[in-house]
Amino acid sequence: MKKILVLVSLLSLSSFLFAGNYGATGALSRNEYTLEEMLHYAIEDEYLALGEYQSIMEKFDVTRPYSNIADSEKTHISYLEELYEDYDRIIPEIDAQGHIYIPASLKEAAEVGVQAEINNIAMYEKFLEQDLPADVRAVFEVLMRGSENHLRAFTRQAGKY
Numbered sequence: 001m002k003k004i005l006v007l008v009s010l011l012s013l014s015s016f017l018f019a020g021n022y023g024a025t026g027a028l029s030r031n032e033y034t035l036e037e038m039l040h041y042a043i044e045d046e047y048l049a050l051g052e053y054q055s056i057m058e059k060f061d062v063t064r065p066y067s068n069i070a071d072s073e074k075t076h077i078s079y080l081e082e083l084y085e086d087y088d089r090i091i092p093e094i095d096a097q098g099h100i101y102i103p104a105s106l107k108e109a110a111e112v113g114v115q116a117e118i119n120n121i122a123m124y125e126k127f128l129e130q131d132l133p134a135d136v137r138a139v140f141e142v143l144m145r146g147s148e149n150h151l152r153a154f155t156r157q158a159g160k161y
Contacts, residue, residue: 124143
């Protein structure tokens with residue numbers, strides 16, 4: 001019975017993580033992008049990560065590693081907002097609430113973090129294949145390296161369970 005519950009939980013989690021046209025999931029469903037689309041997918045995904053990590057901290061009354069990573073997500077958002085301003089684009093209103101997945105346990109939270117960061121890294125890898133202005137490329141590289149650090153933290157966290 002426990003295996004069935006775990007399987008059902010993983011299936012619903014994977015369908016959530018891979019559904020829709022939002023953030024990294026939306027970006028990964030495509031191969032070519034305008035600058036505007038890349039910025040939009042990126043800022044959606046960074047807000048989504050921030051919202052999920054804040055929700056996990058609140059639900060489970062934990063801080064590490066989520067507080068450090070949430071602070072990093074805020075920094076990532078600020079880098080993207082600077083690009084919006086540099087390219088005279090309007091910073092979109094992002095409401096990630098409807099896309100946030102709240103896991104049932106801290107183990108699942110770590111697993112969700114692992115998958116979210118894998119998707120985020122893959123998104124930035126696809127963006128970096130595009131013809132990009134140097135400043136945009138530099139920001140995407142920084143954000144991808146940050147996600148690689150987050151992936152290591154969540155992998156360690158998942159290994160504790």
